[in-house]
Amino acid sequence: MIPERTVTTRIDTERCIGCGLCVRVCPAGTLAMVGDKARVVGDQSLNCGHCAAACPVDAVRVGSLSAETIRFSSFSSDSRWLPPGQFDLAQLVRLMGSRRSCRNFKDKPVPLERLEDLVKIGISAPSGTNCQPWTFTLLPNRAAVMELMNAVAAFFARLNRQAARPWLRALMRLVGKPQLAAYYRDYYAVAEEKLADWRATGRDWLFHGAPAAVVIASRRASCPVEDCLLAAGQILLAAHAMGLGSCLIGFAVSALQNDRAAAARLGLAPDETVRAVIALGYPAETYQRVAERKLPLVRHFTLES
Ligand SMILES: Cc1cc2nc3c(=O)[nH]c(=O)nc-3n(C[C@H](O)[C@H](O)[C@H](O)COP(=O)(O)O)c2cc1C
Ligand code: SF4
Known part of the structure; x- marks a missing residue:
């Protein structure tokens, strides 16, 4: 390199x-x-x-x-630079507002070229000092997604067994690691419920039936989290434009960050840290309109001139 x-x-x-x-x-x-x-x-x-x-x-x-990074195989794109102000803003805003986290995927495979093109679109994101620290692991079919699903479920089953022990939570708090107690408070019950449902019914509460996924990881960099999430943002938007649904899977990120063996099984090297997992597939959901948001805090900092 x-x-x-x-x-x-x-x-x-x-x-x-x-x-x-x-x-x-x-x-x-x-x-x-x-x-x-x-x-x-x-x-x-x-x-x-x-x-x-x-x-x-x-x-x-x-x-x-590499010129290869701006050549796409599932669609053609104009590589001429678009000057500011020359894209249809209303269409862009509509696309952004129409992207939804998909929790119901169709049982229909995603062509591999689509996934490979999504990676190329992802890396058009900015990165701190342009170091482009990202790696992309494609899970192109349901069997691969289920393999990750099993690893994540096993991770949370282990974590729940630990978190269920009051003495262990107290001990971890004493040694300055309150995370286990916080996990117990915030996630134990929901994880227990979802794991039980999964064992009983096989319902995929984690990947929502997605037939594909992409794992974005970073190597050493100045702003690895930001870089990878910016790439993820480009992928989410482009997936919608391609007719694909997407969903960030935060539980899978936690599992892969903490279970090195599960990350290694996907082929990740020890110096790679998982930052985002995106479930992908054709959506079985439709909406009538874009969703509203909570009003954000916006302040105006002004100085008298
Ligand atoms: C960092 C992050 C992690 C997320 N993890 C999950 C997840 O594990 N499962 C899930 O169904 N949705 C997950 N989501 C999706 C959010 O719930 C969703 O973005 C939010 O409810 C807003 O809905 P929208 O994406 O449709 O606009 C995650 C989103 C982010 C940004
Ligand atoms: S941008 Fe202008 S100065 Fe720079 S290499 Fe091209 S022609 Fe020469």
Whole structure:
């Protein structure tokens, strides 16, 4: 793997017409005008690709970036940059408001190309220092989702057995780990009820019958949680545009963060930490209108000028 800040930018000086656009958008001082040509002058780079995206004569290449990431196999997309203000805002807002967490999936497989395209859409998200610390583990069929479901259920069954012991909760509190008592207070009863129902009826209360899922994990990074959740947000929206329902599964994240063996069984390396699990599939739900939200706290901070 190329170290994060390594400069991989190359300028084709034969092509360069000296407009300076690449220098202006470079956030890292990697490029500068030398005479009438752009040149690589810095010894560090964010590898953000702004320079290559800005160049009017295609004279810039950033070696660590791959054109494969903006080529989709289940639909075609226009890779020309859309200037601010040129997308239909009302349509975008409608899409955002229409995405719902799906709790009823159809028993219909999701084509693998769709899942692979969703990953490419996810990585269009911003990331802290552009380190793109995410990994994506695709669970492309119901059998794979059920394997994860079983691991999560086993994790919570174990946790419930521990949390049910008052002396253990007290002991953990004494050694400065009040989490077990908090879990007992907030989740024990509901987990017990869902586990019993699952054992009795086989009802999938966790993945809601989803035929596919994606696990997003991070490697070491400045803002790994934010990066992965931003990628997840792009995936949720795009899934809706594709005709897919989606649902973030927080219980699966907790289980995979705390049960290394379950994460390893999915193929995750020890340096990967799970940040999001998204259930995906064709939704068996319809709505009449978008949902309202609670009024948020919004404050205006103003200064007299
Ligand atoms: C971090 C996070 C974890 C979530 N975990 C679950 C979950 O385990 N199961 C579930 O059915 N929904 C889960 N959800 C979905 C929320 O309940 C849902 O987003 C919320 O009720 C608002 O509904 P909407 O997504 O349809 O707008 C989760 C959402 C987030 C953001
Ligand atoms: S944007 Fe392209 S043409 Fe303009 S200075 Fe940079 S490399 Fe040269």
